[in-house]
Amino acid sequence: MDRQAGREEDLHPDRAGVHRGVADDLRIISSLFEIRMAQVKDEEALCILRELQTLTKVMAIVHGTMYMTGTSEGVGAQLLFEKIVKSVRLTYCTGTWIECTVDCKNTVLPAACAVPCGFVLAEIIRNCVLCSFDGVAEGRIDISLDGPDKDRWYTLIVADDGFPEYALSRENAEEEAISMPVAEHIVRYRLKGTVTRREDEGVTWTVRFPVTG
Template identity: 25%
Template sequence: MKKPNRIKERINDKTNLLVKFNYISSAISFLFGLASVFVLKIEHVIPHVFFIYPIVNLFNVFCFKKHRSLTTMAIVTSILSLVSTLLITVFSGGIESPFIFVFALIVLAGYISTSMFGKIYIKVVLAFIISIYLLGVFDFSIITNVVPIESKKLFSLFSILFSVYLLGDVFGKNLLKTHHKLYKSKTEIEQRIKEKEILLREVHHRVKNNLQTVSSLLNMQSRNTDDDIIKAIMRGSQNRVIVMAMVHEMLYMHKNLSKIEFKPYVEELSNYLLKSLNSEKCDISLNIDIPPEIELGIDTAIPLGLLINETVTNSLKYGFIGKHKGKIDIRMEKRDSENSYVLHISDDGTGFLEDDNLEKPKSLGLRLIKSLAKQLKGHVVKDLTKTGTKYTLSFEDIDRQYKRVA
């Protein structure tokens, strides 16, 4: 509802400005006509134009009350102003006439209708001004100054007053009013954005706290059982919850509330898993090669973090049994496409069982990896030619896809 209201408000502002311009210019034109007859003693053309202009212009406003077409009224006003200004300029000295500056004002009136009409209108006005100049240069008889010599200075004064009053009282006040409205709207929008950012940070903070509470509950539940299988399941679920909590924590701490820097997130996640799952106390080195400029949205970061959690967890739990030293590599690169990436996760451990198949996964971890890859609009493969375990995930930043669709 807000957008149509703003459009309606803009149309009302344009309408009020154009109607005000018509009323004031008509009144001043009529007074200028009286001054031309009784003060300046001008007998030909100019007084007639000054008297005809307000009659036609007010009739134009009256017709607008019936048809309600702002464009029609603006076009009629623009043509009438152009013809009137042209005639007065031609018969008051041509290019040397002080009234020629009124052309600048009527160009502003042309832009009231639409920017397209204003662009066309300014070209027409420029063409007329150049034509007036050429008529004077080639001494065409059409250029006739009907203003008496003794009234030229006074005519110049009236012309300047006419221009300045229209510029200041009509356009100047309106531009100032529009500026104040824009500044007020800008301030209100900035305030709302700030309030929403604070609210969003609070949401991320609360979600993170809630997830940590869930993690603590899972930890407490695991302590109430002596079954190692149940404890392992609880521990796996707890780690998955922590993966999601870390994303919300980073969004809460980061300036950008919609994206997180992915490299620090992976470093924090990997170090946490290494500390919590390296029960064999194996000397495992982490090599994380992710460009620092890569930032991902929450809809991409969470499933990707869960996938990294599953692969690194598998490596730590099963990849280094009986070994005293090992290495885990996590490497990510951006493809040429705007939102396409490739993630490589590998270790130099003992590898995986031959019956572990990503096409028909048996374990929960492999099923999650396959499902998360699908969620990221990508696919994951295992490299059977390398020592240890290596996953290659091709995926897309689904947050950017949603923005393009929107």
């Protein structure tokens, strides 16, 4: 209890209030998406709305977690990532039983990195669920975040044991940035980092980005 109170005091009251207000507003927007999706019959439109709702939920989770446990240094990645993974799994319910592990230790994400990093994690998890595990009975996703290292970079690793059927477009990356997968686009242009995707027994994403903010 004392530790929680200390952390809340470390985040300026005005800033904490802003995070709470933004989180509440984003939850309302997410609810409006839910109402609209119940009225839409076109499957492609539903997919787009669902993805937008997922990103809205991620923003709400980040701001809500910043309000509850954030400090002047940022937000604890372990709790934040656990909430994001749970939200994405509830949004994309499939017939596959998926075990997810999150290992961020005591890593703290700077506030400036929290939302874009949350977007990247949500997009990768979504791709794992819908692509790597398409048509399989069970699977596993392991998530870890370490940093900052001596060069002040963070390393996010997401690995699944599914089938690597999701193909990335690599040609003309600079000119065709908008057509890049959402995760790659955010890493490159928002986090100013790098992302690699390796196929072996499943797919492993490695995202590296510098400290900002």
